[in-house]
Structures are given as structure tokens and as C-alpha cells.
Amino acid sequence: MKVEKTTVASGTSTSVAGPVKSAARALDLLDEIATHGPGTQLQLSTRLSIPKSSLHALLKTMTERGWLQTDPTGSVYQLGIHSLVVSSAYLTGDSVLSRANPVMDELAAATEETVNLARRDGDHVIYTGKRESVHPLRMHLAVGRRLPAYSTALGRAVLAELPADERARLVPDEIAPLTAKTTTGKDEVLAIIDAAERDGYTVESEESCMGVRCFGVSLPFGLPGSDGLSVAAPISRLTGGREDNIIETLLSIKARLSTVREHSAIR
Incomplete structure (x- = not known):
């Protein structure tokens, strides 16, 4: 463990603990597998830039504790059952x-x-809850999935809660497309987020999933809000005024929750 000395006003010194390298590596390993999928010891060593010899003991310990598990061959590591227990x-x-x-x-x-x-985590959103469509044709997005906030309707709505300078910092200069229709120009994305601040909602069409249009609002559970709600529907079903109905319903729910928050603050 790295320990640094700092001097306090009385002239005495105190120890301040810095990062614990082994703990940081364990967390990096969980993040890497959660984000990019399972891998062999060699693959994970390469992806994390950790020497294979150093990774061996870490993989063994985390597997024994249930944070990781291996496939039937014993060579590919993936998240273990204990990861599910903690996330639940x-x-x-x-x-x-x-x-x-x-x-x-x-x-x-x-x-x-x-x-x-979903909840904003830096420049991404992590999906924390879901209700499935009643129709067989639906958008498949698992709880725990992490996507760029600036490329999703829900994420853009949450980013619109932030000051303009912070939005600009969180939208990268080069945006990796999720689909062929993802908006990749930073200025264009910032303009969309500006419009979400003005309108109270945002819409993205096939930018995160082909054939699907998403409608998103931020939830007034904090200042600024870090959680958002979205409705995702196949474009083929958005006929006969259904799109307007979805937007109106989202805005109505957001307005009602905002009123509840204001009344609670007054009390």
C-alpha cells in the first residue's frame, strides 16, 4: 500500500493512505469483464496491461471467493455468482x-x-430498472448494461440537467457510433442536449438500436438529476399518434414528480 506523509498545522505529521494496488487491480478486473466480456488469463493480462504472472494469483483468489468463475475448460474467466449477490x-x-x-x-x-x-455514471448511463413491452417485438437491454449517455435519449435528457460547460466536457470530440445512425458530431450532440433542456424531453431514432426509437426524460429525484426514464418502441408501431402519446405521458409523469418534490421541499 502506498503511504504519503502530510504535515498538519501543529507541525506534526500524519499518514494518508493512497491507493491499494491489489484492490485497484481487482476492481479493474471486475470492470473489464463486466464491460468487455470474459477472457483467458492471457487476454485479460493484455486488456488490462497487467503482467500475466501478477494476474494469476488475483484470478485464483477472486475465483475462490466467487467473484469470478471459469467456463468448463477452466481457461476462460467470467463474472461469478457473488457479483450477482452484490448487484442485487x-x-x-x-x-x-x-x-x-x-x-x-x-x-x-x-x-x-x-x-x-438508468443512472448517469460519468459520461455513461447504467441501466438500473426495466419493464418489458407486452409485444413480442421489443428492445432487449439488460439491467446493468452501460451505454454512452450522449448517444441515448435517456442519457441526453440527464445530461441536459447539467451546466453547459459540464455537458461539453462529458461529450467527447470523437464519438464512437453504436449504430450506423448514431450522431457522431460533438456540436450536433450538444445541440440535441440543449434542445432537451428547453423541451424537457429528448428523442433518438435508431442511434442506439436499429429499428427502435427512444423517448427520454430526466427524473427530478436530485439536483441536478442523475436518473432518467425512457420508453423504447419499434418505429413500425409508432403510428396513429402513439409517439405524441408517449411524449405527453413522459412529460406528465415528470411534471407530477417535480410538483411532489417541490411540496416536500416546502415542508
Whole structure:
């Protein structure tokens, strides 16, 4: 463990603990597998730039503790059952998710389409809740999935809660497309986010999933809001005013939640 000395006003010194290298590597390993998928010891060593010899003991320990597991060949490492236990405990204890659950139920019943809940994590969003569409043709996006905030309707709505300079910092100069229709120009994306601030919602069409249009709003559960709600529907079903109905329903829910928050603040 790295330890640094700092001097306090009295002239005495105190020890300040810095990063623990082994702990950081363990967390980096979990993040890497969660984001980019399983791998062999050699593949993970290359992806993380960690010497294979150093990685061996870490993989063994994390496998024994259930954070990782191997495939039937014993050579490919993937997330273990303990990762699920911890993530489930997080979702169970999350106050926003408990408040959003009835809202997702209401929105799913009103639209009959896929409803997603997500939280901003830097320049990405992580999906924390979902309600499936009643239709066989639907958008498949698992809870725990991490996507760029600046390329999704929900994420753009949440970014619109931030000051303009912070938005500009979080949108990269070079945007990797998720689909052939992803907007990759930084100025164009920032203009879309500006419009989301003005309109209270945002729409993206086939930018994160081909054939699907998404409608997103931020949720007023914090200042600035870090959670957002979206409805995702196949474009083929958005006929006869259904798109306007989805937007109106989202804005109505957002307005109602904002009113509740304001009344709570007054009390």
C-alpha cells in the first residue's frame, strides 16, 4: 500500500493512505469483464496491461471467493455468482429505484412498450430498472448494461440537467457510433442536449438500436438529476399518434414528480 506523509498545522505529521494496488487491480478486473466480456488469463493480462504472472494469483483468489468463475475448460474467466449477490443488494437498497418502480409500472401500462430506468455514471448511463413491452417485438437491454449517455435519449435528457460547460466536457470530440445512425458530431450532440433542456424531453431514432426509437426524460429525484426514464418502441408501431402519446405521458409523469418534490421541499 502506498503511504504519503502530510504535515498538519501543529507541525506534526500524519499518514494518508493512497491507493491499494491489489484492490485497484481487482476492481479493474471486475470492470473489464463486466464491460468487455470474459477472457483467458492471457487476454485479460493484455486488456488490462497487467503482467500475466501478477494476474494469476488475483484470478485464483477472486475465483475462490466467487467473484469470478471459469467456463468448463477452466481457461476462460467470467463474472461469478457473488457479483450477482452484490448487484442485487445494491438494487434492493437503492432509494431511487423503490420510488421509480410504481412510475415504471404506470408508464409501461400506459404505453405497452419497453420502459428503462438508468443512472448517469460519468459520461455513461447504467441501466438500473426495466419493464418489458407486452409485444413480442421489443428492445432487449439488460439491467446493468452501460451505454454512452450522449448517444441515448435517456442519457441526453440527464445530461441536459447539467451546466453547459459540464455537458461539453462529458461529450467527447470523437464519438464512437453504436449504430450506423448514431450522431457522431460533438456540436450536433450538444445541440440535441440543449434542445432537451428547453423541451424537457429528448428523442433518438435508431442511434442506439436499429429499428427502435427512444423517448427520454430526466427524473427530478436530485439536483441536478442523475436518473432518467425512457420508453423504447419499434418505429413500425409508432403510428396513429402513439409517439405524441408517449411524449405527453413522459412529460406528465415528470411534471407530477417535480410538483411532489417541490411540496416536500416546502415542508
